[in-house]
Amino acid sequence: MRRYCCNPIITPADVIPSREDFEVIGVFNAGAVEIEGRTLLLLRVAERPIGEGVVAPVFNSDTGLVELMQFSQDADVSDPRIIKDGGQYYITSISHLRRAWSSDGVVFSVEDVPALYPSNKYEEYGIEDPRITYIDEKYYVNYTGVSRYGAGTMLAISDNMLSFGKKGIIFAPDNRDVAIFPEKINGRYYALHRPSPGMLSKPSIWLASSENMLDWGHHECIMMPRSGFWDGEKVGGGAPPIRTADGWLIIYHGVDSEDSYSLGAALLDHDDPSKVIGRSSKPILLPCEPYEVSGFYGKVTFTDGAILRVDGRLDIYYGAADETICLAQADINEILSIL
Amino acid sequence: MSCFVKRYSGNPILTKDDVPYPVATVHNAAVVKYNGKYIMIFRSHCLNGRSILGIAESDDGFKFKVADEPFMSSGDEYEEYGVEDPRISCIDGEYLITYSAYSRYGVRIGLAKTLDFKSIERVAFITQPDLRNVTLFPEKFGDYYVRLDRPHTELTKWSMWVSYSKDLIHWGQSRVVMKPLVYHWDEMKIGPGAPPIKTSRGWLNIYHGVFDTMAGAVYRMGVALHDLDDPAKILGVGDSWILEPEDQWERVGYVPNVVFSCAAIPEDDGTLKLYWGAADTVMCVGTAVIEELVDHCFNDSREPL
Numbered sequence: 001m002r003r004y005c006c007n008p009i010i011t012p013a014d015v016i017p018s019r020e021d022f023e024v025i026g027v028f029n030a031g032a033v034e035i036e037g038r039t040l041l042l043l044r045v046a047e048r049p050i051g052e053g054v055v056a057p058v059f060n061s062d063t064g065l066v067e068l069m070q071f072s073q074d075a076d077v078s079d080p081r082i083i084k085d086g087g088q089y090y091i092t093s094i095s096h097l098r099r100a101w102s103s104d105g106v107v108f109s110v111e112d113v114p115a116l117y118p119s120n121k122y123e124e125y126g127i128e129d130p131r132i133t134y135i136d137e138k139y140y141v142n143y144t145g146v147s148r149y150g151a152g153t154m155l156a157i158s159d160n161m162l163s164f165g166k167k168g169i170i171f172a173p174d175n176r177d178v179a180i181f182p183e184k185i186n187g188r189y190y191a192l193h194r195p196s197p198g199m200l201s202k203p204s205i206w207l208a209s210s211e212n213m214l215d216w217g218h219h220e221c222i223m224m225p226r227s228g229f230w231d232g233e234k235v236g237g238g239a240p241p242i243r244t245a246d247g248w249l250i251i252y253h254g255v256d257s258e259d260s261y262s263l264g265a266a267l268l269d270h271d272d273p274s275k276v277i278g279r280s281s282k283p284i285l286l287p288c289e290p291y292e293v294s295g296f297y298g299k300v301t302f303t304d305g306a307i308l309r310v311d312g313r314l315d316i317y318y319g320a321a322d323e324t325i326c327l328a329q330a331d332i333n334e335i336l337s338i339l
Numbered sequence: 340m341s342c343f344v345k346r347y348s349g350n351p352i353l354t355k356d357d358v359p360y361p362v363a364t365v366h367n368a369a370v371v372k373y374n375g376k377y378i379m380i381f382r383s384h385c386l387n388g389r390s391i392l393g394i395a396e397s398d399d400g401f402k403f404k405v406a407d408e409p410f411m412s413s414g415d416e417y418e419e420y421g422v423e424d425p426r427i428s429c430i431d432g433e434y435l436i437t438y439s440a441y442s443r444y445g446v447r448i449g450l451a452k453t454l455d456f457k458s459i460e461r462v463a464f465i466t467q468p469d470l471r472n473v474t475l476f477p478e479k480f481g482d483y484y485v486r487l488d489r490p491h492t493e494l495t496k497w498s499m500w501v502s503y504s505k506d507l508i509h510w511g512q513s514r515v516v517m518k519p520l521v522y523h524w525d526e527m528k529i530g531p532g533a534p535p536i537k538t539s540r541g542w543l544n545i546y547h548g549v550f551d552t553m554a555g556a557v558y559r560m561g562v563a564l565h566d567l568d569d570p571a572k573i574l575g576v577g578d579s580w581i582l583e584p585e586d587q588w589e590r591v592g593y594v595p596n597v598v599f600s601c602a603a604i605p606e607d608d609g610t611l612k613l614y615w616g617a618a619d620t621v622m623c624v625g626t627a628v629i630e631e632l633v634d635h636c637f638n639d640s641r642e643p644l
Contacts, residue, residue, distance in 0.1 A: 086521065089494045122515075149515045150492030172500060172513040173492040175467060195467035197445030198491055200420070204444070206467065215504060215511035219467050221444045 001263075001285045001316065001328040008291050008324030009106060015045055016112050018096060019066075022047040022057075025093055026296050027110075028319030030100075031132035031141065032239070032305025033161070039307065040161055041100045041108060041317060042115065042130045042141065043325065046093040046296075056083050056090035058125060059118035066094060066118075081297060081322075091146060094118070095126035099161070105307070105315055106327065116156060116164055122147045123154070131304050132161075133180040133240045135189075140213065142170065142178045142191075153178040153193065155213065170216060171195070171208075177236030179250070180213075181273065183243065189213050190273055192222075192237035192250065203234040205252060207274050222274050223252070223266065230254050230262050230283045238263065239306035239316065241273070246336055248273055251316060253302050254283065261300040262286035263318065267339045278339030285318070285328050295321020308332060343581040343632060344613055344625040347401055351588050351621035353381065358393060358405050361386055364593050365393070366616030369427040370400075370602035371434060377604070378456050379403055379614070380410055380425045380436065381622060384593065389413070389421035392438065394456065400604065400612050401624060410459070411451070417442045417464055418449065426601050428475040428534045430484070435507070437486070439471040440464060448473045448488070450507060463508045466490075472530035476542065476570055485570045486510070487531040487544065497528035499546065501571045514571055517563060517643040519548065524559055524580050527551045532560060533603035536611065540633050541567055541574050545603055545613065548580065558597040559583040560615065563643065564636035573643040575636035581627070582615065592618025605629060 012024040026046035033040050049055050054071040069090060076084035083090040097116040100108040118127055125146040133140045139161050145154040150173025156164040171178055174196035181190040188209045195206060205223040208216040225232050231254020241248040248268040253261050262283035269275035287299045303318040314332045317325060353365045368381035377397040382390050394410035395403035413419055420441035428435050433452050436459075440449040445468025451461045466473065469491040476485045483503045490513075491497055498518035502510045519526045525548020535542040541564040549556050559580040566572035584596045600615040610626050617623045 087496065146494070148495055149498060149518070150490065150494045152513070169513045170511060171467065172470075172488075172490040172502070174490070174494065193467065195445070196469060196491055196493060198469040200441065201443055201445045201468065208467075210509055212509075215509035217463060217465065217504075217509035219447070219464060224444075 001330045003289065004106065004327035004329065006106075007289065007326040008320055009327050010041075010043065010100060010108055010110065010325035012323065014108075015043070015098065015110050017047055018045075018114050018117070019047075021050055023050050026323045027098075027325055028322050029129045029302055029304050030317050030319070030325055031130040032307050032315075032317045033132045033134060033139065034307050035161065037103070039102045039105045041102075041305065041325065042132060042161075043098045043100055043110070044095050044128050044130065044319070045098045045114070046095045046126070046322075048093040054083060056092060056125075057094040058090070059094065059123060061119070061121040061124060088148065091125045093126070095128045097127060097130050097143065105309075116141070116143070119166065122149060122152060122169060124148065127154070129176065129304055131179050131240055133182050135182060135184070140180055142180060144176045145169070150174050151176055167214060170214060177238070177253075179237035179240045181241050181248065185271065185273060191216070192241070193219075194236040203236065205235050205237055220274055222268070222276055223279070225254070229281070230256050230286065231264060232256050233259075238303040241268065242306065242308055242314075242332075243270075244332065244336060246339070247277055249332070249335065251284075251303055251306055259299065260287055261302050263301055263303055263316070265335050265339060267336070280338055284330070284335060284338075285316070287321070289320070291324055291326065292320040295323035297322035341582050341585075341625075343635065344627045346586065346623065346625045349401060350586060350623040351617060352401055352624050353379070353395060353403050353405070353622040354620075355383070357395075357403070358383060359407050360409065362393070364620045365622050366593075366619050367424045367599055367601050368614055368616065368622055369425040369436065370604055370612075370614050371427040371429060372604060373434070373456060377403070379622070380427060382423050382425065382616070389441075390423045392422055392425055410456075411438075414461060417444060417447065419443065422449070424471065424601055426474045426534050428477045430475065430477055430479065435475055437465075437473040437475060445469045446471050465508065465510060472532075474531040474534040476535050478537070480568070480570060487535070488513075489530040496526070497530065499529055499531060515644065516565075516571055516573055517576065520641060523641075524548055524550050525561060527556060532600040533613070535565060535570075536603060536605050536629070537567070538629055538633050541565055541636075542570060543629065543632055543636075545581070545600055545632075547599055555595065557584065558599050560598055560600055560613075562632050562636055564633060575640040576643050577632075577635040578639045578641040581632065581635065582613070582625070584618070586617065586623070588621050589617040589623070592620030594619040598623075
């Protein structure tokens with residue numbers, strides 16, 4: 001992959017907070033789609049209240065407002081993303097989703113207000129990491145809903161990416177990193193997902209299928225972490241799969257024993273995407289630039305969206321260090337050649 | 340002793356000594372009435388530590404005779420570490436068995452069905468990992484099958500959810516219905532126990548709750564009542580447990596201090612037979628008055644969420 005010369009392309013300074021008393025601490029992990037020649041990113045925007053103290057912003061589904069929960073100094077804040085108190089987890093920021101438009105795929109204009117905001121109890125700690133899949137003139141947006149009940153995957157459907165109909169949970173907690181295939185395969189919808197297997201296994205990429213996009217079944221594990229490799233501890237789906245002549249190209253993230261998040265590629269069979277026919281032995285992108293190594297959560301390159309341009313160039317939009325949006329580019333044939 | 344569940348004087352009703360093949364335990368059994376008999380599908384640890392399911396039969400629900408051969412053992416790669424904790428629901432004449440399948444991929448729920456308790460057909464794995472303890476409501480709600488389930492999460496205490504399906508294969512509309520209560524007997528985690536029983540006032544859900552102590556976790560049973568028409572709506576949850584480990588074989592065994600139910604059979608006289616695995620080692624039974632358990636859901640009820 002070649003990094004774009006002027007990374008990062010969107011930073012928190014480019015985003016107006018949704019409230020005057022909040023600051024934007026991260027803009028990252030964006031879904032991506034091309035609409036009438038323009039590139040649309042659906043950004044994850046993480047905000048927190050301005051000021052001191054251990055505080056978690058939480059959406060109250062009864063009042064419809066984000067309220068600030070205060071914690072004592074005894075609360076565990078060893079992970080900057082999380083507050084642990086009394087056996088319960090809270091999150092130090094709350095994320096919503098925001099549109100950003102570009103005519104050249106590089107210079108983006110970020111809208112002033114959220115496109116999707118927490119609105120129910122499964123989203124009370126925020127909505128995160130959107131992916132966009134366009135099928136039969138509809139946009140399917142899946143994202144993580146985080147709440148006191150865990151982190152599950154939610155679905156919203158849109159005709160135009162301007163208004164959305166929320167459809168609730170499609171993968172119960174804990175399940176993130178869902179990437180929906182952009183076509184039906186043998187009459188069925190398919191998705192990659194990443195459940196939480198606990199002690200017996202490591203977080204792996206699973207495949208499921210559906211007749212209606214709402215009820216999912218036929219879950220099977222298709223890719224596990226490879227011990228000792230760059231993806232030895234966790235793997236998860238990234239951008240929605242891309243159809244190529246050789247099969248479905250997936251760009252996924254892998255985590256190594258040093259908690260470093262890199263991107264790799266794999267190829268799945270056209271007709272039976274449970275068959276993995278290629279997998280990169282080395283990452284195609286690993287955190288090494290300063291904006292990837294340090295940030296809100298360092299050593300992270302993480303993608304939710306990639307766009308294949310007409311000339312065969314693959315533009316991968318990725319979140320760097322849970323703080324900014326960056327761009328990396330490659331000829332898709334180069335990626336396929338290593339698989 | 341429990342003021343809700345009267346223990347049978349002949350407990351434990353089934354132990355490894357009753358099984359004609361080598362096993363270490365007999366516990367966490369599904370029970371169902373079939374052709375005038377009680378059929379029990381029980382879990383046993385084999386001597387390698389992995390579990391299989393055996394089958395036993397009874398005329399009175401107390402004295403069971405174990406079949407010569409196991410009923411179900413590990414099948415494909417998703418069951419390679421064993422099959423555990425079955426529940427049976429009879430829906431439209433088919434006996435549907437939900438069981439935990441353990442493997443290198445985690446633990447998840449398999450669905451199998453039988454018409455005669457001789458042949459068994461595996462239908463599908465119906466959940467992601469990690470997820471265990473699924474019970475099916477014994478009736479459909481409109482076009483939907485409904486299950487109680489218990490997904491695992493790293494973010495919070497494990498809670499009880501419901502999910503819906505039109506075909507038993509694809510599931511969705513998952514929503515949380517009940518969660519553990521802090522510093523309460525079920526504070527560590529809760530999960531479905533016996534498949535729900537229909538009563539005039541609602542679906543009776545006999546669930547398990549766990550409390551972690553300095554000496555390990557203690558498993559007890561409690562009751563909740565779900566709305567007859569809307570299983571995602573809980574009408575009441577009994578604040579106190581209905582059964583806790585008391586007998587010696589409940590306090591000591593493969594996993595100490597466990598009473599864990601996968602089955603309760605309603606009888607014509609308004610009682611039910613509650614079956615539970617004791618200390619993951621033996622099977623026990625007791626009787627309870629259904630109306631008393633329903634009353635308990637309303638008297639001194641605690642909030643479900």
